[in-house]
Amino acid sequence: MKYVVVSGGVLSGLGKGVTASSIGVLLKSAGLGVTAIKIDPYLNSDAGTMSPFEHGEVFVLDDGGEADLDLGNYERFLDITLGRDNNLTTGKVYSKVIESERKGDYLGKTVQVVPHITDSIQDWIEDVAHKPRNDTGKLSDVCIVELGGTVGDIESAPFIEALRQFQFRVGTDNICFIHVSLIPVMGPVGEQKTKPTQHTVRELRGLGITPDIVICRSETKLTEEAKQKIALFCHVKSNAVLSANDVSNIYRVPLLLDQQGALVLLSQKFNFKIPKSRPLLDEWMDMATHVDDLTEKVTIAMVGKYTGLSDSYLSVTKALNHASFAASRKLVIEWIEASNLENEVEKSDPDLYADSWRRLKDADGVLVPGGFGDRGVEGKILAVEYARKSSTPFLGICLGLQVSIIEFCRNVLNWENANSTEFNDNTPYPVIIYMPEISKTHLGGTMRLGSRKTIINDKNSLASRLYHGLDYIYERHRHRYEVNPDFMNQIESAGMKFVGKDDTSQRMEIIELKNHPFFFATQYHPEFKTRPTKPSPPFYGLLMASSNQKIPNYSENQF
Ligand code: GLN
Numbered sequence: 118m119k120y121v122v123v124s125g126g127v128l129s130g131l132g133k134g135v136t137a138s139s140i141g142v143l144l145k146s147a148g149l150g151v152t153a154i155k156i157d158p159y160l161n162s163d164a165g166t167m168s169p170f171e172h173g174e175v176f177v178l179d180d181g182g183e184a185d186l187d188l189g190n191y192e193r194f195l196d197i198t199l200g201r202d203n204n205l206t207t208g209k210v211y212s213k214v215i216e217s218e219r220k221g222d223y224l225g226k227t228v229q230v231v232p233h234i235t236d237s238i239q240d241w242i243e244d245v246a247h248k249p250r251n252d253t254g255k256l257s258d259v260c261i262v263e264l265g266g267t268v269g270d271i272e273s274a275p276f277i278e279a280l281r282q283f284q285f286r287v288g289t290d291n292i293c294f295i296h297v298s299l300i301p302v303m304g305p306v307g308e309q310k311t312k313p314t315q316h317t318v319r320e321l322r323g324l325g326i327t328p329d330i331v332i333c334r335s336e337t338k339l340t341e342e343a344k345q346k347i348a349l350f351c352h353v354k355s356n357a358v359l360s361a362n363d364v365s366n367i368y369r370v371p372l373l374l375d376q377q378g379a380l381v382l383l384s385q386k387f388n389f390k391i392p393k394s395r396p397l398l399d400e401w402m403d404m405a406t407h408v409d410d411l412t413e414k415v416t417i418a419m420v421g422k423y424t425g426l427s428d429s430y431l432s433v434t435k436a437l438n439h440a441s442f443a444a445s446r447k448l449v450i451e452w453i454e455a456s457n458l459e460n461e462v463e464k465s466d467p468d469l470y471a472d473s474w475r476r477l478k479d480a481d482g483v484l485v486p487g488g489f490g491d492r493g494v495e496g497k498i499l500a501v502e503y504a505r506k507s508s509t510p511f512l513g514i515c516l517g518l519q520v521s522i523i524e525f526c527r528n529v530l531n532w533e534n535a536n537s538t539e540f541n542d543n544t545p546y547p548v549i550i551y552m553p554e555i556s557k558t559h560l561g562g563t564m565r566l567g568s569r570k571t572i573i574n575d576k577n578s579l580a581s582r583l584y585h586g587l588d589y590i591y592e593r594h595r596h597r598y599e600v601n602p603d604f605m606n607q608i609e610s611a612g613m614k615f616v617g618k619d620d621t622s623q624r625m626e627i628i629e630l631k632n633h634p635f636f637f638a639t640q641y642h643p644e645f646k647t648r649p650t651k652p653s654p655p656f657y658g659l660l661m662a663s664s665n666q667k668i669p670n671y672s673e674n675q676f
Pocket of ligand 1: 486487488489490514515516517539595596597598599
């Protein structure tokens with residue numbers, strides 16, 4: 118087993134995850150099996166209880182793990198399926214060590230960060246790296262370990278120390294340290310400044326880790342002068358200082374690193390041969406070119422809750438992008454704050470209200486993504502009503518499905534004040550209800566989570582067409598509420614069809630409106646399984662419908 122450890126310096130948000138995933142793509146292109154572990158040095162056991170507006174989206178895995186969004190980068194870039202153990206947090210390590218202590222495993226000993234926590238971290242990494250992969254059942258050749266946060270943080274100290282020791286546990290020939298840093302550009306002539314990188318590498322070396330490769334994020338290509346300086350001050354070979362400058366799309370990052378010999382460096386370190394032809398990289402090249410060449414636009418209005426952190430809807434954005442590549446359209450996302458569509462805003466801020474409605478109405482398609490809490494719910498309901506009545510293509514996800522049901526019940530069935538009990542406990546028509554098996558006392562890890570089966574019960578449905586005529590599918594879930602099965606028949610007789618249900622037939626998974634070009638909503642989150650060349654079917658449907666293209670019948674479907 119070979120390990121590639123990716124750390125980061127200077128500041129967070131450098132695109133370390135994309136860089137690490139890109140290294141994975143290069144290793145995969147050489148025929149190696151790659152898996153990944155993301156380390157998050159926070160005390161939460163997992164990302165499940167964290168706000169997406171603070172930390173980016175919560176990524177859901179097949180096994181129900183609620184993980185950091187970087188796991189999504191790995192799954193999408195490497196086309197692999199990971200599990201909850203691929204995300205290691207301080208919370209998980211400490212829980213494990215404390216549990217062992219209570220069992221008496223360390224009887225007589227003082228339990229300490231070094232060696233008990235650091236040993237536990239190393240054991241975890243080794244175990245996960247050696248586990249057969251969830252999807253293929255095969256063993257991996259390389260494990261990428263990405264350390265979250267920036268080197269020097271108090272939180273990450275035990276992990277750095279564990280990784281320092283780990284190089285001796287596995288042998289220095291079997292581990293490659295990559296440090297990702299920032300090169301700011303300053304002054305009138307745009308000088309590339311290397312000092313922050315010098316400092317962060319010095320800090321890392323002070324902690325006992327010498328990077329084999331330094332990858333420098335910068336706006337422009339790293340100059341030869343900057344490269345030499347970094348090599349000199351950071352104790353790395355000059356050909357091991359790589360430039361990760363801004364590129365036209367993220368699919369170019371693996372190609373950019375490849376051109377600078379990243380794979381050659383890894384092959385020398387790990388002693389493997391690079392095959393002459395690497396079809397995987399050719400595919401990436403084709404994809405990157407295709408993405409750059411898209412010109413004809415399609416605009417999708419995303420009606421959600423925003424605080425300026427676009428990472429809060431990362432997988433949805435990726436899924437839209439991937440679908441736009443397959444539909445050969447250039448994607449434009451109009452971010453619309455749902456609450457700004459509500460009537461009160463018309464009085465308090467008429468311009469904002471008018472502008473929000475104009476942007477919604479100008480869009481070719483409407484998407485209402487998942488969400489929690491009641492802010493903006495009425496605005497989302499108004500957006501659904503608009504999409505339904507104007508025959509605008511619509512995709513609802515999770516909460517998006519729930520608000521579609523509420524809208525339909527209020528405005529088509531005339532059930533006044535129909536609502537979800539999440540937003541109004543006393544509604545006369547509780548059309549969305551709390552699922553009976555879900556805990557009311559513990560919020561962490563207790564939702565209906567992960568991969569579940571949906572049976573598609575109508576061969577003439579959009580769902581059947583989009584999912585290649587399959588009788589059943591598996592998609593990932595993350596919710597506490599569901600459509601109230603008591604109202605199922607009345608809703609169906611009014612024209613809203615439940616074309617996908619779980620195997621009890623009591624849990625609604627997919628809804629479609631007849632007599633509408635594309636009105637489709639899912640209780641599950643299809644965005645978590647999208648791939649650049651295999652877009653998620655519901656998103657593909659939305660993009661095709663929004664660009665007035667016929668959704669191919671599954672027999673003619675390309676993918
Ligand atoms: N709040 C809703 C529920 O818990 C929707 C969740 C979601 O959109 N992920 O069921």
